[in-house]
Amino acid sequence: MAPPTRNATSDPDRPSFLEEVYQGRFRWDLVRGFPVQDPEDARTGDHLIGELTALLRDRVDPDETDSRRRLPDGLLDELGRRGYFALQAAPSLGGHGLSHYNTFRMVAAAASVSTPVALSLAIENALGASAFLSVVPKGPLRDLLTDVVRRGGRSASADSEPEGAANQRRSTTATRIVGTEDYLLNGRKVFVGHAPVAEVVSVSATVREDGADRVRMFFVRTDSPGVTCGVWHEYMGIKGFPNGWLEFRDVRVPGELMLVERDAGHAVRTTPATARLVGRGRMHLIAAPSLAVARLCVGWMRDFAARRIIDGRPLAQYEEVQRQLADSLADTFAVETMAQWCLLPDDGSGTLNLRFEQNAVKNASSLLSWGIADRAMSLLAGEGYETAASKRRRGAPPVPLERFTRDLRNLRISGGVDFQIDNWIGKLSILSYYYPEPEDADALLSEDGAEPDLTGAVLDPRNLDHLRYAAAETRRFGRTCLQLARSHPDREELASRERVLILLAGIAREILGMSLVLARASAMSGSGDESAQPLADVFCSAARHRVDDLRRRLDAPPGPDFAAVSAGWMAGTEFGFLDPPSPASPEPTARPEENHA
Incomplete structure (x- = not known):
């Protein structure tokens, strides 16, 4: 029997904006009503975040944790007793009954103090006993997990x-x-x-x-x-x-x-079941600490630029510094926006399938935040590369950018290495809509397609142009995928062209980011708040450059023979001049009876 859907992520009863993009269809109607957290839900989260932050400020010295390679004694036990390992479980089980987005906010709050603590919270709430309670039926297994959750176990x-x-x-x-x-x-x-x-x-x-x-x-x-x-x-x-x-x-x-x-x-x-939990769980394990570090970095960049004078001129008045700051702010806004899109509707009616977006935002959040941290490192220069302890010894502000940069690099690996995530998305999701060929193939190839419905877009002229660009690139994306499929009748042949799949996933991810940022900016403007318009413009301008670059790479003629270069190196027959020098032989270790020092 044929599977009821094209891939394991699709849901025939619930649409997905990104799934539509994969098929070359731009569905502004799915995102224009950008979600806003319910005020009462936000207050619930605020209260618990205040409690958690106070606890961590009192119990955790993050630099000491980093140097000792251990969390403070008894901290995990206390987190369990407080129900922080079961944030979404019912209060009757010792949990807090939090929404998905408030759980995300709790992890992000912890990550702003200590990444290891945040990951402990995330692993339990994303893939631990309390998370599996949502998918395990009544019986001995549920009883086992319930007991762990109720006791605050791990x-x-x-x-x-x-x-x-x-x-x-x-x-x-x-x-x-x-x-x-x-x-x-x-x-x-x-x-x-x-x-x-x-x-x-x-x-x-x-x-x-x-x-x-x-x-x-x-x-x-x-x-x-x-x-x-x-x-x-x-x-x-x-x-x-x-x-x-x-x-x-x-x-x-x-x-x-x-x-x-x-x-x-x-x-x-x-x-x-695990695949569903992992998709949403990456929001807690990857996106939440990514957002936390991004927010810290833009704050450190502002503080540094405010106190630094170069040749009698404030650092923040230099053009390139302004660009670095603006790009970092816009990217932070984008990470937060994508997290809200992936989690806020998940707490409501359930009319949307958000799994495609949750899978893609793993890379979007970690890569954007990595770029922000990299800019912060360059702006702070020596003070970025220098450890917090070293800064403290010489009286400089002990900003722990070095530690957080090491922590942040993990997020591009955890949950799947970044390029491999894109490869999987291309192979398992994107290609599935072109084998067999879609029913609207001829219409997709037509240059006379109907204008996209952008009704309700409350955007300034520059951002409205960005929205039209995203719509046009979505249709172009579908045509490209169809043409690739027609030129590769054997799906496995196209699936083996991993760089093509990675580029396709990258283009779709950029379209997603642009669309969500514009949808949120439009919704905010519709409520009288214009503050997101310039951030959306900065982000979308950079995203368009990235899309254009990805497109150039995708459309480029066949390039160098990468396989031959790799094979020669792996066989040990080529490029020996690049081998590292042989290390000097270590001095023999003296036997105890010979060591007279």
Whole structure:
């Protein structure tokens, strides 16, 4: 039986703005009523954010956490007792019943103090026991998770493996024990957030069912016989975040602790429930700390530019500095806008499918914030590259940009490396709408298409021009995809052209960012607030340059033979002059009896 949708992210009952873009259709009507957080919901979030911020300011010295590579003793226990690991769970379970957006705001507030603390909050609320409560039916598994949540316990989600997270199949296996409903779990997982401190972990594993391999999710107590929790991973940044590896050797797991889901009919790397949680969860794990760092950076840039005088002239009066500041402010506005779009409607009627946008905003938020931090590093120059401790010793403002830059780099890797995320989006989502060929193919290729409906756009002339550009590029995007598909009748042949897919995903992401920023600016102006118009103009002007560059790369004639260069290097037969010099042989270590120093 053919799957009911083109891909695993689509929902036939709910439209998606980005899904429409993938098909070359610009649906301004889907975004023009940009959502605004309910005031009462905002006040609820404000209150809890105040409590969390006060706690962290009192308990956490982020520079000490970074140097010790450990969170303060007892902090995780206190976060659990306060219900911060179950922000969206019902108060009857010890949670706070927060909306998705308030949960995002809580993580962002924590990230403005300490990224490791924010990631602990995010991992529990995005992929922990409380998150799975929303998809697990009544029964023993739900009872297990409910107990963890009610006690403020800790959990983890284990999916990545030493062989690589990008593999479709999971090397970890679960084998049915003959004559029982139980399974034996065997395998190893790496990069598991909260692995060193969790009491329950969800584990993805390959199960052989009816002659076919399927990925299922098993929930395992970490004190079960055969479970080994390895040492913590030590990263370049996010030092103090409990993260490590787990090994499972003939771990017996009751069948009732397996999450059984309907087969969606699409080849996916994780189970459907986990895929949904991961999509939204990246908003908490990636977008929230990205926004927090972006906000910190623009504040530090303003403070630095305000106190610095160069040749008798305030730094903020120099043209390039003004551009750096404006671009950074506009990008921060864009990250916040995309987060609001991805989460605020998710708390309401549920009439939109936001999963496509949530997948794309992982890259959009982390890449934009990385650019902001990079500008801040350049503007602050030595004071950016210098550690906070070093600044403090010489009496300079101890801005921790160095630490946050190390933390921020993780966000382009966590949840999927940035270029690979784009590759997956291109392969699994974008191509799915052109194989088989869409019914409106001829209309898509026509240059005489109807003008896009931009009704309700309250935008100044420059931003209205940006909106028309986004609409025109959307239609052009659809034509390009169709032409690529027609020139590659074999889908797998086009799917193997990874750079093409990455460029396509990048163009669609820029169209999304422009459209949402313009929709929010329009909605704000409709309410009498014109302050977003200049930010939208700055962001869209830069986005158009990025789209034009991506388009040039996509349309360029065949270029260098990258494969030959790579193959020669991998074979060790070419470019030996680029090999690093051989290190000098280390001095032999003296035996204890020979060490007379």
